Amino acid sequence: MSAINIKHLAELLKLSPSTVSRALNDSFEISDGTKKRVKALAKELGYQPNPYARSLRGQKSTTIAVIIPERVNNFFGQVIEGIEDVTQPHGYHLLVYNSQEDVEVEKTIVSNLINGRVDAIVMSVTNQTSNFDHLNRIHASGVPLVFFDRVCAEIPTTKFITNDYESAYLGTKQLIESGCSKIVFLVLSKEVSTGKERLRGYLDALKDGGLTFEENWILTCSEKEDENIERISEVLAEGYSGLGILASIEKLAVSTYYAVRKVGIKMPDQVKVISFSNMKFPEILDPPLSIISQPAYEIGSSCAKILMDHLLSDKPQTLEDKTVTLPSKLSIRKSSGN
Amino acid sequence: MSAINIKHLAELLKLSPSTVSRALNDSFEISDGTKKRVKALAKELGYQPNPYARSLRGQKSTTIAVIIPERVNNFFGQVIEGIEDVTQPHGYHLLVYNSQEDVEVEKTIVSNLINGRVDAIVMSVTNQTSNFDHLNRIHASGVPLVFFDRVCAEIPTTKFITNDYESAYLGTKQLIESGCSKIVFLVLSKEVSTGKERLRGYLDALKDGGLTFEENWILTCSEKEDENIERISEVLAEGYSGLGILASIEKLAVSTYYAVRKVGIKMPDQVKVISFSNMKFPEILDPPLSIISQPAYEIGSSCAKILMDHLLSDKPQTLEDKTVTLPSKLSIRKSSGN
C-alpha cells in the first residue's frame, strides 16, 4: 500500500522519475555515479518495482499459467517442477490452476487468461474436454499455448506427450507373454488424447498377441473410488484364470489393489497388473507394481524451454504446430507375474 | 495484445469509457438500457477487463501467493486444493511457488511479493529457515501472511498447524506398547517447528514409557535418498531386537521400507514403523503402513477462509496472532506390529 515507488525515490534523490527508472534498469545513458546512488538507495529502502504497473506499461506480465486437471498427483507435480525450474531463473511467475476434470471450470479459468494476465499458457485438458471452442479462442487471442500429456490435436501449436500408444502396446504384450488370456483395460475417459492412444495400443497388442477382444474387456471408471473398486471387484470375482489388467491411470491400479484384497485373490497368481503411474515407490507395494512411468519432469521442462525461447525472442514466431514425444519407461515387477 | 478494451467498446457504442466501465460494474447510476447494450457488446466481443490495469488502479490484485517447500508431495497438494476451493469462487488467483527447501530461494520469492503482486501470502517455511528477517519484512510491509504446518512463532500472525507434539507422543507410545525398547526418530530438521514439536512428543513419550533415550536414537537425515537408505540400513543391520522407528516425514518411512529390503529383515517382526504421512494408499504397502495423517485439505481451506474474511472485509483488522491446531489422525496398521 504505502510501498516505496519510483517517484518517492526520485524526490529523495532530487532526480526525475525517469532517471531513476533508467538507472535501475541499467540504461547506458546514465552515469555510473547516479546509477550507484540510485541503486544504493533503492536497496536501502527495499524498493521493488510494482509488477502490475510494469505489466501495464510493457504489455507483458512475466507470468505463465499452468492448468492441470488434478492437484494431488505426482505426475502433475513433477511436470510443474520441471516448468518452474526453467522459468524461475528468468524471473517468471507461475499461476497454477486446477480444472478439477471439469470443462466448465476449465472454460472459466481460460476466459480469465485472455486479457494480458499471462504471457503464455501450459496446459493439460480435462477428461471431458471434447469441445475446443474455449481453447481455440485462447489460441486466436495470440497467447502462446503449449499442451502436454492430454492434448488437443485440433489446435495448431506445440504439444509434448509421451509414447502412449507404444507403452500401452508393450504393457499389454508383457501381460500376454506372462500368460494372460484376458486383459481388462481400465480407463477414465476414452475421449481424451491419452486414453485414446493407450486404448489403441492395447487393442493392437491384443490383436498381434492373438487374443480376441471383447467389449466388456474395457472398464470405463469414474472419479468415485468406491464405485471403481466395486466394479473391479466384480471382474476379479468372476475367477477367470489368466486375467490381466492394464490400468491407464495410477489411481485405477490402486483401486485394483484394494479390490484384490476385498475379493481375496492373489496377485500376480490370479490377476496380473501393469499400470501407467508416476508413483515414487512402486517397489514397496504388495506386490511391487509394474509401471509405465512418464518422463514428467522432462515434459514440464521441455514445455517451459520452448516457451522461454519464444518469450525471450526478439522476433517471436508463432509456436510451431508439432508434437514432441518423450518416451515412457516400462518397469516390470512382481504384479505382472515376473 | 490487440485485445478489446473499454475505450474500444466505448467508441463502438458511442459512449464514454467511464459509462462503459460503470455499466459493466453494475453501477446504480446507469440506466438499464445502456447496461444491457454495453453488456451485450462486451459479451459478443469477449471483452475481459485487463487485470493489471485494474490492479494498478484499485491497489489490489485478487491474487494470493502460496509458498511451499516441495511440490511432489501429497500433503502440500492437498493443502493447495483446500486453498483453491475457497479462493476460486471469490475470483482469486493463486501464484504457487516452490522454495525447494532452500532459504535463499525463499528469500527471493518473498522479495518479489512485497510490492502489490499479491493481496496475501500463505506459506510453509523451509527446513532451514532459522533467520526470519525476510518474513518480518513481509509482515511489516502489511501484506497479510498466514503460516501453515511449518510456522514461524516469531511472526505475530495466524498459523494453522496440527497437533505434532501429541501425534508424535501417541505414535511413540504405540511403538512402545507394541514391544519396542529402542525407538529411532527419523527427522530432516530439528530446527523447523514441526520437527521440534514432533521431537518433543517423541522424547516425552519415551520418558513416560520408561525408555532411556540415547543421543544416537535420533537420525537426522538429508535430502539425499540414497544416503538416507544407507544410514537407516546401518541402524537396521545392528540387529537390535525390539527396534521401532518413528518417521517424522513420509519419505523417510519410504526409505525405511527400502532399507528393510536391502538389509533383508522382516517388518514388523524385526522392526516396527510408524510415520507421519499423507499418502493415499498406506494399506497396500508391504506391510501396510501405520501413519499419522494430517488434515491437509482442512488446513488449506482454513488458511484461505481466514484470508477471505480478511480481504473481503470492509475494515480489515490485522490478522490475529494465534495458532489454530487441527488434529492429525493415527491409523494403526501392520507395520507397527498390529
Add this chain to the structure above:
DNA sequence: CTGAAAGCGCTAACAC
C-alpha cells in the same frame, strides 16, 4: 444518467 479528467506506477519517446 452520462462525460471529462485525473491518476494508479512505470517506461520510453522526445526534448535539451
Add this chain to the structure above:
DNA sequence: GTGTTAGCGCTTTCAG
C-alpha cells in the same frame, strides 16, 4: 546525462 511528457487500461472523483 538528465528532465518532461505521454500513455498502458482501468475506475472514480467531479461536473453537468
